[in-house]
Amino acid sequence: MSIAKTTLPGSLDQKAKKPVVRYSWNRMKRKIIPYLFLTPFLLGFILFLVYPLFYALNLSMYRNRLIGGITFVGLDNYVKAFQDKNFWEGVRNVLVFGAMQIPVMLGLALLFALLLDGKLIRRQTIFRLGFFLPFAVPSVVAALMWGYFYGQSFGPIAQIATALHLQPPQFLTPSGILPSIANISTWQYTGYNMLIIFAALKGVPEELYEAAKVDGASDLQIALRIRIPIIMPAIALTAIFSIIGTLQLFNEPNILGAVAPTVMNSHFTPNIYVYNLAFSNRQFDYSAAIAFTLALVTAAASSLVLIGAFRGEDNK
Amino acid sequence: MTVQAPSQLQRDGLQKFSTGKFVAYVVLFTFLGYFLLPLIWLVISSTKTNAGLFSSFGFWFDKDFNFFQNLKALFARDNGAFGVWMQNTAIYAISASLISSFVSAMAGYAFSQYRFAGRKLLFGIVLGSVFVPGTVFAVPLYLLLAKSGLSNSLLAIILPAVANPFGVYLMRIYAEQAIPQDLIDAARVDGAGEFRIFLTIALRLVAPGYVTVLLFAFVGAWNNYFLPLLVLSKSQLYPVTVGLAYWNSLASQPGYAQVLYILVITGSVIGTLPVMIIFLFLQRYWQNGLALGSIKG
Numbered sequence: 001m002s003i004a005k006t007t008l009p010g011s012l013d014q015k016a017k018k019p020v021v022r023y024s025w026n027r028m029k030r031k032i033i034p035y036l037f038l039t040p041f042l043l044g045f046i047l048f049l050v051y052p053l054f055y056a057l058n059l060s061m062y063r064n065r066l067i068g069g070i071t072f073v074g075l076d077n078y079v080k081a082f083q084d085k086n087f088w089e090g091v092r093n094v095l096v097f098g099a100m101q102i103p104v105m106l107g108l109a110l111l112f113a114l115l116l117d118g119k120l121i122r123r124q125t126i127f128r129l130g131f132f133l134p135f136a137v138p139s140v141v142a143a144l145m146w147g148y149f150y151g152q153s154f155g156p157i158a159q160i161a162t163a164l165h166l167q168p169p170q171f172l173t174p175s176g177i178l179p180s181i182a183n184i185s186t187w188q189y190t191g192y193n194m195l196i197i198f199a200a201l202k203g204v205p206e207e208l209y210e211a212a213k214v215d216g217a218s219d220l221q222i223a224l225r226i227r228i229p230i231i232m233p234a235i236a237l238t239a240i241f242s243i244i245g246t247l248q249l250f251n252e253p254n255i256l257g258a259v260a261p262t263v264m265n266s267h268f269t270p271n272i273y274v275y276n277l278a279f280s281n282r283q284f285d286y287s288a289a290i291a292f293t294l295a296l297v298t299a300a301a302s303s304l305v306l307i308g309a310f311r312g313e314d315n316k
Numbered sequence: 317m318t319v320q321a322p323s324q325l326q327r328d329g330l331q332k333f334s335t336g337k338f339v340a341y342v343v344l345f346t347f348l349g350y351f352l353l354p355l356i357w358l359v360i361s362s363t364k365t366n367a368g369l370f371s372s373f374g375f376w377f378d379k380d381f382n383f384f385q386n387l388k389a390l391f392a393r394d395n396g397a398f399g400v401w402m403q404n405t406a407i408y409a410i411s412a413s414l415i416s417s418f419v420s421a422m423a424g425y426a427f428s429q430y431r432f433a434g435r436k437l438l439f440g441i442v443l444g445s446v447f448v449p450g451t452v453f454a455v456p457l458y459l460l461l462a463k464s465g466l467s468n469s470l471l472a473i474i475l476p477a478v479a480n481p482f483g484v485y486l487m488r489i490y491a492e493q494a495i496p497q498d499l500i501d502a503a504r505v506d507g508a509g510e511f512r513i514f515l516t517i518a519l520r521l522v523a524p525g526y527v528t529v530l531l532f533a534f535v536g537a538w539n540n541y542f543l544p545l546l547v548l549s550k551s552q553l554y555p556v557t558v559g560l561a562y563w564n565s566l567a568s569q570p571g572y573a574q575v576l577y578i579l580v581i582t583g584s585v586i587g588t589l590p591v592m593i594i595f596l597f598l599q600r601y602w603q604n605g606l607a608l609g610s611i612k613g
Binding site: 043108128130140191 | 373422
């Protein structure tokens with residue numbers, strides 16, 4: 001015990017004579033220790049994230065033809081991807097989806113967070129938990145449930161409409177499918193985003209609001225001028241994660257596709273296209289190129305949001 | 317200014333904005349209905365017969381309470397496939413979340429407590445990887461797993477969960493806030509080894525953050541659909557999500573057994589229940605943990 005004490009680098013009782021070799025061995029150990037702590041994670045990180053990434057990048061530069069076998073084609077797959085109508089149709093679908101779903105979801109999340117953060121509302125816990133509960137539901141179950149909910153045979157919406165002698169609304173039609181999926185995502189993730197924004201609001205010191213109140217600012221003014229600008233980074237973060245999630249949309253259309261096969265095609269979203277290219281057509285190389293092109297689109301969309309968020313901050 | 321002044325102002329504010337308060341409650345209760353009614357519908361539906369599903373009103377019980385018969389039929393279908401799926405999901409979610417939270421805690425601790433060469437660069441790479449869409453990894457991961465003979469085993473979906481960059485990020489922030497340097501130094505002076513310090517002191521201090529990472533890893537694994545769908549082709553290895561989607565696709569096929577609808581609905585209730593119970597049970601932990609994490613985030 002005392003050995004460790006005296007050999008600790010930088011400890012005060014350096015006078016105690018200790019072998020120099022031992023000292024540097026301990027220094028070595030101190031240098032190695034953080035890497036030891038990191039090793040299990042880094043091993044997984046390299047094996048399951050970094051290596052697959054480079055494997056896919058390499059894969060995307062080859063083409064496997066029936067005649068001629070596997071040949072290196074450089075960026076040909078990417079040229080093909082950029083001209084692929086199916087891919088861009090999927091991108092258009094998810095962008096339209098995101099343009100209507102993300103603002104609604106984050107707007108609601110922000111509204112709820114602001115309402116629940118103030119002293120206005122009692123029994124906040126009921127709302128916080130109730131709003132968050134859909135996040136605990138597997139997205140597969142959410143899609144199945146809403147798929148039945150929308151359905152014409154035993155869906156309650158159609159039942160109510162019929163009872164009121166109204167035409168039951170059709171949800172899973174070519175024009176209705178995107179808003180219908182958007183509703184599922186909003187239902188599922190609003191509460192989660194609300195909690196993130198709520199937590200950010202909790203971190204803002206109370207005195208900031210009090211000062212503004214003394215100056216006669218209304219609750220709305222305080223929300224718009226103080227609270228929202230302060231938590232802008234948290235909002236931007238939720239926006240970026242929503243964009244990443246949206247561009248990868250897969251589970252909901254995949255599940256609803258079983259209920260409404262006529263409105264869903266093999267390239268309805270980019271991710272469904274990647275999946276079908278790889279597993280129905282066995283075009284792994286081209287599907288990898290599509291996946292990387294999607295990552296580029298994602299990066300572009302995310303940086304646009306970041307730039308927008310920070311420009312908004314500068315103007316304030 | 318005295319301490320009482322702000323609270324007086326607040327009280328005035330409360331009374332002045334009672335219309336606002338009313339509107340706020342109307343909005344909140346409306347959305348509480350929006351978030352909970354579909355789930356209530358799901359639970360009510362699971363108590364009906366397949367015929368009752370079509371003939372009775374969705375938001376009220378049918379004359380027969382058929383939940384336990386449905387449960388029995390659910391676990392009997394396809395030689396007990398559902399029970400196997402639940403078991404797979406449990407094994408998968410428990411092991412993936414235990415491993416990934418511990419590994420993330422170790423890495424987050426290292427980033428927060430030590431200064432070492434490559435620290436900034438490494439953390440930058442880890443953080444950056446959070447923003448790479450999972451699609452990019454999915455296909456190569458499938459190919460690599462198939463090559464190594466791991467596809468069609470539960471390991472194929474457990475092992476990739478070890479790489480949880482977001483968990484590392486959160487654990488680093490918790491560790492920075494919750495672990496006083498003096499305490500660690502004191503333990504070192506007392507002669508405790510570095511790994512023992514981590515296990516006995518650090519882990520206890522970061523407990524709320526740890527539970528948050530554990531819980532979200534658990535939910536992520538429990539609810540995962542994409543990777544198991546790609547990697548697993550044997551139905552006896554399916555998790556509950558892939559199994560239910562498979563039954564649903566059968567039920568929707570024209571002329572096929574529509575009786576599956578009620579089983580998918582009952583299975584959805586059973587498959588969701590564990591996650592909900594855990595979330596409600598541990599709410600104090602994860603709400604604190606989430607708050608801690610996003611102050612800096």
